[in-house]
Amino acid sequence: MKRLLRCIALVALVAGLAACGPPRKSVFPPTLSIQQMSVQPDGEWHLVLRIQNNSYTGMTFHSIDGTLQVANGIPVRLHADFKRSIPALAADVIPLDVLPTPAMTAALNAVAAKGSAGSLAYRIGGSTNATAHQDKKTRDFDFHGNDWLSPVPGIPNTYR
Structure with missing residues (x-):
């Protein structure tokens, strides 16, 4: 009986010591x-x-390198170097200028002619470089996204 109580006390002590360490927060790829x-x-x-930080810890984002493809056309490169500290489960924005291909411009003009009823499919993908605040280790995260752009009523040449 004494032996059983000692084993239980030892297991409780080990479990208590394991719980003393700082909790690890999960890190997940962002959504762009x-x-x-x-x-x-x-x-x-x-x-x-x-950039939507999907992690349970703050992250500092340093760069993105990827592609933008509109209406199944030839993709164009997306690249930017920046520094954005984004809290856990929050988002921030970065500006980026791209030169579209003639096919991309034609597809966008076709959507603009339809007014607010038009929409244009796009796909972005690539990787972003970020550092989780909890462990200070820089990592690359892949991102992929499909969505639509539609003209904004009342604001010419603007799409969301």
Whole structure:
């Protein structure tokens, strides 16, 4: 009986010591999407990319490197170096300018002709470099996203 009580006390002591360490917060890949896109007078597209931190800890994002594909056309490169500290389960935006292909411009013009009833499918994918605040280790996270852009009523050359 004494032996059983000692084993139980030892297991309780080990479990108590294991619980004393700091809790590890889960780190998950972010979600990226286009929050808004405007067509500039020179034809360049000004994107506002939304980075959603899906982790249970704050993260500092350093760069993105990926592609934007519109209407199953040829993708264009997305690349930006920046520094954004985003709290757990929160989001922030970064600006990014891209030069669309002629096919992308034609697809967007077709949607603009339909007014607010039109929408244009897009796909973004690539990787982002980030550091979790809890462990200070820089990592690359893949991201993939499919969504739609539609003209914003009352604001010319702007899509969400």
